[in-house]
Amino acid sequence: MAGKISNKSASTASKAAARQVGTNPTLLAGGNPQTSKGEGDAPVQAYIAAMPGWKREVGRQLDALIERTVPGVRKAVKWNSPLYGVEGQGWFLGIHCFTTYVKVAFFRGTSLHPVPPGESKGKDTRYLDIHEHDQLDESQFANWVKQASQLPGQQM
Numbered sequence: 001m002a003g004k005i006s007n008k009s010a011s012t013a014s015k016a017a018a019r020q021v022g023t024n025p026t027l028l029a030g031g032n033p034q035t036s037k038g039e040g041d042a043p044v045q046a047y048i049a050a051m052p053g054w055k056r057e058v059g060r061q062l063d064a065l066i067e068r069t070v071p072g073v074r075k076a077v078k079w080n081s082p083l084y085g086v087e088g089q090g091w092f093l094g095i096h097c098f099t100t101y102v103k104v105a106f107f108r109g110t111s112l113h114p115v116p117p118g119e120s121k122g123k124d125t126r127y128l129d130i131h132e133h134d135q136l137d138e139s140q141f142a143n144w145v146k147q148a149s150q151l152p153g154q155q156m
Contacts, residue, residue, distance in 0.1 A: 025050035031099040032080055043077040051097055054132050058102045062095060065138060069145045078156060084145075090153025093145065104128040107154040112147045 026034040033050035036043060048059035059082075066073055066084050074085045085091035094105040109116045109126025118127025128144075130136060 025052075027052060028080060030097070031055075032097040034080055035077060037077050037079075039074075039076045041075050044075045044082045047077050047080075047082050051102075055097050055102050058130055058136075059095065061136065061138075062102075062104065062141075065142055066093065066145055069142045070149045073149070083156065085153050086149055090155045092148040092151065092153045100131060102130045104130065106144060106148050108148060108151040109144075111151055112144050116144060 028034050031052060033047060033052065035047045035050050044063065048056060048063060051059045063082075070084070070086070072087075074087050074091075076083050076085075076091075081094045081096045083091045084093045090107075092107055094107070096103045096105070103118075104116075104127065105120075106112060106116050106126050106128070108124050109120070110124050112126065116126040116128045118129055120127060128141070
């Protein structure tokens with residue numbers, strides 16, 4: 001298909017983008033890495049590579065779980081946060097680093113069962129905060145991702 005990158009080429013591009021970040025990325029207030037915005041896997045992999053310390057492994061774990069749960073998931077980095085969505089349906093999930101945790105935003109989280117634990121000022125959004133020594137319930141997370149991917153997403 002015209003304009004598509006093969007999985008091997010996409011993987012190579014992702015690794016190259018991640019290497020460009022370097023070992024000392026600029027961290028914004030609150031500890032979120034500053035990376036280039038863009039559509040596709042490469043900017044998301046660059047963001048993950050720039051996540052400081054233990055958060056990088058959390059980013060890798062979340063990204064892999066999302067990819068396994070939603071084959072062909074759409075990815076982008078906007079506002080220094082990776083976003084995940086379904087083509088034509090909008091964004092269903094975002095990730096953001098803070099000083100002591102990684103925040104996962106489910107943009108239609110109040111429609112998920114069970115509802116993710118973190119409340120939001122937004123009427124539909126719910127959060128999952130992951131701290132350094134937390135054990136992620138991968139089964140529950142994948143369940144939320146699957147549910148979220150089937151709902152209308154946010155247009156951003």
